Amino acid sequence: MSSKPPIISIEGVTKRFGDHAAVDDVSLTINEGEFFALLGPSGCGKTTLLRMLAGFETPTEGTIRIDGKDTDGVPPNRRPVNMVFQSYAVFPHMSVADNVAYGLKIDGVAKAERDRRVEEALALVQLEGFGGRMPDQMSGGQRQRVALARALAKRPRVLLLDEPLSALDAKLREAMRFELASLQHKVGITFVMVTHDQDEALALATRCAVMERGRLIQLATPSDLYEFPNSRFVADFIGTVNMVEGTLKTDNPTEAIIATKELGDVYIDHAVLGNEGATLYLALRPEKISLFRRDGVVPPKLEDCPEGYNVVAGVIDHIAYLGSESVFKVILTNGRQMLVIRPNLTRWDQEDFVEEQPVWLSWHACAPAVLAG
Amino acid sequence: MSAPGDDGVLAAEIADAQFGPAEVSAAVATARPRRNTPGPLDYLRRWPLQLWLVIVGLFLYLPLITLMAFSFNDSKRNIVWRGFTTDWYVKALTDSSLLEAFGNSLSIAALSTIASVILGALAAVALWRFDFRGKTAFEGAMAMPIVIPEICMGVAMLVFFARIMPWPQDLVWPFNLGPIVIAHISFSFPFVAVVVRARLASFDRSQEEAARDLGATDAQAFRDVLIPHLKPSLIAGALLAFTLSLDDFVITFFTAGPDTITFPVKVYSMVRFSVTPEVNAASTLLIVLTVLLTVVALRFQNPKEVAGA
Ligand SMILES: Nc1ncnc2c1ncn2[C@@H]1O[C@H](COP(=O)(O)OP(=O)(O)OP(=O)(O)O)[C@@H](O)[C@H]1O
Ligand SMILES: [Mg+2]
Numbered sequence: 001m002s003s004k005p006p007i008i009s010i011e012g013v014t015k016r017f018g019d020h021a022a023v024d025d026v027s028l029t030i031n032e033g034e035f036f037a038l039l040g041p042s043g044c045g046k047t048t049l050l051r052m053l054a055g056f057e058t059p060t061e062g063t064i065r066i067d068g069k070d071t072d073g074v075p076p077n078r079r080p081v082n083m084v085f086q087s088y089a090v091f092p093h094m095s096v097a098d099n100v101a102y103g104l105k106i107d108g109v110a111k112a113e114r115d116r117r118v119e120e121a122l123a124l125v126q127l128e129g130f131g132g133r134m135p136d137q138m139s140g141g142q143r144q145r146v147a148l149a150r151a152l153a154k155r156p157r158v159l160l161l162d163e164p165l166s167a168l169d170a171k172l173r174e175a176m177r178f179e180l181a182s183l184q185h186k187v188g189i190t191f192v193m194v195t196h197d198q199d200e201a202l203a204l205a206t207r208c209a210v211m212e213r214g215r216l217i218q219l220a221t222p223s224d225l226y227e228f229p230n231s232r233f234v235a236d237f238i239g240t241v242n243m244v245e246g247t248l249k250t251d252n253p254t255e256a257i258i259a260t261k262e263l264g265d266v267y268i269d270h271a272v273l274g275n276e277g278a279t280l281y282l283a284l285r286p287e288k289i290s291l292f293r294r295d296g297v298v299p300p301k302l303e304d305c306p307e308g309y310n311v312v313a314g315v316i317d318h319i320a321y322l323g324s325e326s327v328f329k330v331i332l333t334n335g336r337q338m339l340v341i342r343p344n345l346t347r348w349d350q351e352d353f354v355e356e357q358p359v360w361l362s363w364h365a366c367a368p369a370v371l372a373g
Numbered sequence: 374m375s376a377p378g379d380d381g382v383l384a385a386e387i388a389d390a391q392f393g394p395a396e397v398s399a400a401v402a403t404a405r406p407r408r409n410t411p412g413p414l415d416y417l418r419r420w421p422l423q424l425w426l427v428i429v430g431l432f433l434y435l436p437l438i439t440l441m442a443f444s445f446n447d448s449k450r451n452i453v454w455r456g457f458t459t460d461w462y463v464k465a466l467t468d469s470s471l472l473e474a475f476g477n478s479l480s481i482a483a484l485s486t487i488a489s490v491i492l493g494a495l496a497a498v499a500l501w502r503f504d505f506r507g508k509t510a511f512e513g514a515m516a517m518p519i520v521i522p523e524i525c526m527g528v529a530m531l532v533f534f535a536r537i538m539p540w541p542q543d544l545v546w547p548f549n550l551g552p553i554v555i556a557h558i559s560f561s562f563p564f565v566a567v568v569v570r571a572r573l574a575s576f577d578r579s580q581e582e583a584a585r586d587l588g589a590t591d592a593q594a595f596r597d598v599l600i601p602h603l604k605p606s607l608i609a610g611a612l613l614a615f616t617l618s619l620d621d622f623v624i625t626f627f628t629a630g631p632d633t634i635t636f637p638v639k640v641y642s643m644v645r646f647s648v649t650p651e652v653n654a655a656s657t658l659l660i661v662l663t664v665l666l667t668v669v670a671l672r673f674q675n676p677k678e679v680a681g682a
Contacts, residue, residue, distance in 0.1 A: 056582055076585040089583035093601040102597070103587030147583075154587060 005068055007032045007158060007190050008053065013062035015048050015214075022048040024214035025062070030158075035184050035191045037205035039198060041237065045214040046194040047086075050160050053192065054083045067157055077106075082151035083160040086167070088143050090135045096122070096146050097131030103154040121153035124183065141172050152187060161193040165200060177203055198238050202226070210234050226285075232371055235283035242284040242338050244368075248274045258282060258370070262336040263312055269365035274372065282368040286341040289367070291328065294358040311362040314338065316355055326350055330361060437660065444653035461654040471655060474639035481550050481625075481635060482618040485557035489614040490607055492558065493565025498599070500566075501573045518560040519567075527627035530556045534628060542630070552628045553635065557618040564617065565610035572606035605673045612670035616663050 006029035015023040023045040030036045038046040051057045052064060055076035064071045067080060082103070091099050100121050104114045122128055125145035135143055144164065151159055164180065165173045181204055184191045195201050201208045202222040209219045210233075218230045229235035232243060246260035256272040257265050258280055266282060274280060294313060314330040317337070321344075328340040338361060344350055353359065444462070448455040465471055500512055518526065534540050534552045544551070576599065584594035600607075622637040629638055636659065643652050 054582075054586055056585075076582070077588045077590060081586075083583070083586045085579040085583055087577055087579050089577060089579040091580060091583070091598060091601075102584070102589075106588040106593060150583075150587065 004032055006030055007034075007067055008192070009063075009065045010049075011063045011065070013049070013052065013059045013064060015045070015052060015057060016060045021214045023052070023059075026211075026214075026216045027062075028209055028216060028219055030190060030192060032190055033188055035181070035204055035206045036193070037201035037208040038192065038194045038211060039201040039208050039237075040196065040211035040217075042196055044211040046196070046211055047162055049211075050083070050162055050192065050194050053079075053158070054081055054160055055079050080157040081160055082154050082156040082158075083162065084144075084147045084151050084164050086162040086164075088147040088167075090143050090146050090150070092135050094135075095131065096127065096133050096135065096138070099135070099146055100131075100150045100153050103150065107154075117153050118149075121149040124152060124186065125149045126179075141168055141176065144168065144176070148183070152183075152189070156189065158190045158192060161191060163194055163196070166195070166197070173200075180204060202238070210237060212237075227369070229283060229369055229371065231373060232281050232283070235369060235371060240286055240339060242286065242289075244282040244284065246280055246282060248272055248276050248278050248280055251276060255365075256370075262332065262334060263310070266368065267310055267365050268368065268370060272370050278372075281371040281373075283371055284338075284363060284368045286327065286339040287325075287343075289338065289340045289361050289363045291330075291340055291342055291353060292360040292362065293352055294360045310365065310367075311360050314359055314361055316353060316357045316359055319350075319353070319355060321350065326353075328353065330359060332361075440653050441657045441660070444650050444657045446650050446653075449649060461650040462658075465651050465654040465658070468651070470634070471636075471639055471643075471651075474634045474636045477550065477633060478619055478636040480547055481553050481557060482615045484547060484550070484554045485561060485618045486611050486614040488554070488558045489562040489565050490611045493562040493610055493614075494569045494603065494607060496562070497566040497569035497573060501570060515563055515566060517563075519563050523560075523621075523623040526556070526560060527624040530559075530624060531627040540630075549630070549633055552630075553625055553633060556624050556628045557621065560621070560624060561614035561617045564613050568610040568613065569603060569606045572603055576602050609670045609673040612666045612673070616666045616670070619666075620659065620663055 008030040010026055010028050013023060013026050014021055026049065038049060040046050048057060052059055053066070055071065055074060055078075058072075071079060091102065094102065097118050100118045101114050104117060109117070118131065119128070122131060125148050127142065127145050127149060130138070130142070130146075135146065138146065144167070148164075161180075165176050168176060177200060180191075180193075193201075193204065202225070205222055207219065207221055208225055210217045210225065212233055218225060218234045220228070225234060225238050229238065235241045236243065244260050244262055244266075246258040246263075246266065248256065249259040249265065250257040251272050251274060253271050254269070256268040256270070258268060258272070259265050260282065263282075272280065312332055314332040316328055317331045318329040320327040320329075323344070325341050325343045328342065330338045330340055332338060340361060342349075342353070443454075445457050445459065446454055447458040447460070496515060500508065500515075505511075530552070540552045543549070547554075580598050580602075581594050584598045585591070589597060620637055622641065625635050626638055626641070629635060634642075636655070640652055640655060640659075643649070643655075
């Protein structure tokens with residue numbers, strides 16, 4: 001995009017503990033000013049990758065460049081990055097102000113300048129006036145802000161955050177999420193955040209890297225990850241999905257048909273570019289399926305159902321009413337279970353669809369993501 | 374609901390809460406909730422156990438109390454009570470050889486404490502931080518002085534300083550105390566190491582990493598983060614080492630030269646002539662000092678109580 005060189009570039013990095021590869025041949029670049037998220041299930045190597053950026057682990061293979069410079073052999077205290085630890089790691093024997101001042105003191109910043117920057121950093125995280133407190137007089141959320149202020153006071157080029165919100169309760173987590181976003185906006189520093197919470201990653205990140213068992217599976221913007229997953233793993237990991245296996249029956253430049261056991265022939269309005277007879281997977285998001293009452297045996301006419309083309313019959317088995325939307329568990333006539341999400345746009349929307357109600361499910365010809373593996 | 378003082382109703386309520394409806398009628402009939410089976414502390418209210426407590430208490434403390442009481446006895450003998458006096462304390466505190474012994478003891482304790490704390494803490498940190506070949510063996514060897522019978526340590530030290538490394542005579546203070554200090558270090562630093570290691574177990578390593586991340590070198594992180602965390606255990610370990618050194622008799626007895634008598638050894642030699650109340654007075658002073666140090670050490674081992682430290 002920009003002509004500036006990336007602030008971080010990771011080239012073919014592998015980290016082995018014994019013969020177990022915690023990070024396996026990962027290459028990616030992170031641009032200046034980005035809010036970058038590393039996302040993946042527990043144990044996939046996110047923290048290990050982050051710790052290699054901070055300098056606490058050294059790559060077994062590959063190169064990490066920060067700001068264009070090779071970091072090989074550069075200790076953590078000489079890197080232009082700072083980290084917010086999952087446990088916050090606030091020094092319990094120092095006051096809040098001393099915690100924030102620590103990095104500046106080590107750097108030999110003069111007292112007056114130091115005090116000014118401590119004030120500034122505390123103001124940034126809305127902890128003005130808390131400087132004299134000891135950490136054990138602070139709540140978990142406040143301690144987290146201390147950790148943030150302490151890292152930001154050093155004015156790093158990159159701020160590394162390891163699951164910064166995971167220790168907070170749900171309400172606070174939501175609030176801090178917005179605060180992190182606005183903080184990043186204010187300071188303009190590149191943020192690299194590790195999380196296993198997909199909502200957090202989707203809400204905050206400009207780009208996400210999804211990892212699985214040490215490998216980088218997909219690197220994309222949040223919406224691309226959700227709408228254009230490149231694998232069953234990503235489709236499954238991000239959000240909920242109805243996954244259906246099938247084989248490619250017809251493949252033209254403008255349309256394709258995939259034969260499935262569970263949904264019959266599924267019509268797709270674009271080329272799939274595969275070999276006929278190849279096994280494929282359809283990832284169909286629940287909110288992209290429409291529900292219609294099924295009172296007769298005739299499927300809805302095409303003009304009633306612009307999504308058209310793909311229609312299957314089922315019976316509503318269970319409804320989870322979530323306020324803004326309802327999640328329907330529908331059992332097809334062949335026994336396959338499908339999830340459908342329907343927004344409750346009006347206050348009586350849900351009345352048409354009750355449990356045991358026979359329904360038609362239909363979806364647009366471009367709704368499913370077609371995955372090769 | 375029930376008027377205060379209405380015993381029957383109140384009892385029924387208590388009974389209800391404790392036993393459920395089935396037993397309510399019985400409880401109301403006696404107008405008093407029945408006792409449940411006694412809890413663990415209830416046994417303390419029964420006489421056999423109370424008697425036992427008294428006997429144990431007597432065995433533990435009667436000798437000490439006698440010793441302290443007779444240090445105030447206005448008599449040369451320790452047998453009959455003749456009246457109250459503090460003369461023996463004056464005598465003890467003006468006895469130059471006793472004072473010299475006490476001075477030796479304090480110097481030895483101070484020197485060996487400093488060395489033990491440094492050695493013990495470093496050993497504990499090394500064992501905690503690094504994995505190396507023979508770590509288990511090293512750990513075991515380090516704990517040996519804790520379990521080896523003191524008499525064996527004493528004899529070993531005697532032989533060592535007599536044969537392997539003879540200590541020159543007539544050195545100036547504090548070098549004349551060398552053998553005793555070395556012997557004391559060797560049995561007290563493992564205790565320091567144990568205390569420090571226990572404290573290390575609760576250290577959050579990411580704090581050290583945070584310091585490194587903020588620009589500190591390894592040494593700075595050690596000084597600014599690890600040492601403050603260890604402070605309570607260093608103080609507790611120091612007091613422990615000090616007390617151990619101060620009242621050690623057996624090992625000191627084997628390593629002391631003619632002009633390096635320590636307080637316990639001096640008391641022993643005084644007792645061999647006659648047990649005068651002066652010995653009682655001196656011992657009482659030592660007991661008080663030791664107890665005080667132990668109390669302080671225990672308080673520091675529980676960091677909750679010294680959160681401000
Ligand atoms: N110091 C280490 N020694 C040996 N194995 C390690 C070490 N650190 C991490 N691992 C292993 O590497 C793998 C990746 O660990 P990592 O901490 O990076 O996972 P993660 O993605 O951060 O998971 P989580 O979401 O649970 O924090 C795990 O299997 C872990 O057991
Ligand atoms: Mg992790």
